[in-house]
Amino acid sequence: MTSQSTETSGLVAAICPVCHYSVASVFFDGGMQPLATLGWPDSSEEARNMTRFAHDFVQCPRCTHVWNRSFTYDAVPYQNNANRMFNSGGIWKGHLAETRDLLLDALPDEPTVIDIGCGEGHFVRGLAEARQKKGRFVGFDPNTASESGRGVEFHSRYFKPLEDMSEFKPDAITVRHVLEHLLDPAALLEQLAWGAQTAGKPCWLFAETPCIDRVFETDRLADFFFEHVSHFTTESFRTLLERAGEVVELSRGYDGEVVYGLVRLQVPESQVNQAASSLTFAERALSNRHNIREQLGALAGAGTSVAIWGGTGKAAAFIHQFQADADRFPIVVDSDPSKVGTHVPGTGQPIQSRDVLKERPVDTIIIPTQWRAKDIVAEIDREGICAERILIEHAGKLIDFRRDNHPYN
16 A cells, blocks of 8 residues: 555554554644744744644544644754743632642652652642642753742753652652653653662652543644644543553543543563563673683684684674674685675674685684574585584583584584
């Protein structure tokens, strides 16, 4: 199916920011429009001449999320202009108080709370005041508003979950009216969950975002402007929160115009175990690389003549990883005639025909591609190529293919 016919069918290739599904449905083409809330033109002329950006909204058929697939983060001056919210409405104040209480009821008496994208700090300051400032209340925002640091600790930068969670060890994270601005909100929530895991203590997440459920009932279009790359339904918001842990509370507020949730941040045990296994491998890999480099150095130091069988792909990776340089290991051969006459990437040894080993035998042949070693050894025997030892890499060292135990024979 061509791209044009796909567009005609109403389907496009686009990665959902929430569930990462790779096919989306055309949803709303709003044309080219200027920034709506962060442009801040100083004059009528400047306002009329503002740069226009594509409003190209699509919807995920799996989780129902809506987003602008043509969004460009660099087009929005977040660090120059604050994302202003009106917090003085009477009904809105009631919503703020209700959600503050929901979070505070889950926290210890003197909590550490971090508000990501705190803006002027209104919400986190309200939490601090409700607890009579007993605890630590911290706001993070790359833009410094005039009230950002009043009454709370403020950091004028982006929050880094994998680093900052371990340092601050919060009891709760709040992310209010931020997720709709992010290209990959799932990445933030997953990193928060892992940050809580490494911090070694329980941590809550309170998240809130505008909700477009009513759009489907009313066909209203003013919800869609460029600064909001993402538009959450209740279902897509639930899907997002589930990537961060156990969703304890999911509700709509302010007459259904916002959706919020309380999540117990956690990582599945299987993923924790896998990460631990990865770290163990990383530690072994460093040790093994050192050991094999030393073995190669000992071969070269002893004056042993060595040929490396293979000069591209995994064989080249072997040569790179273990520093089998051209000065100490000049002989590289290959069974493939098409590779003969080329050179090993990065180190420069000429790749020669295997037949040179018939005329000039070596003491040791190293076969980097263990998975092909049995075939190569059969070829060596068939062609009458002689070598005292044939070595392969296994379990962090070079071993003798014919004499030692390994899974490749």
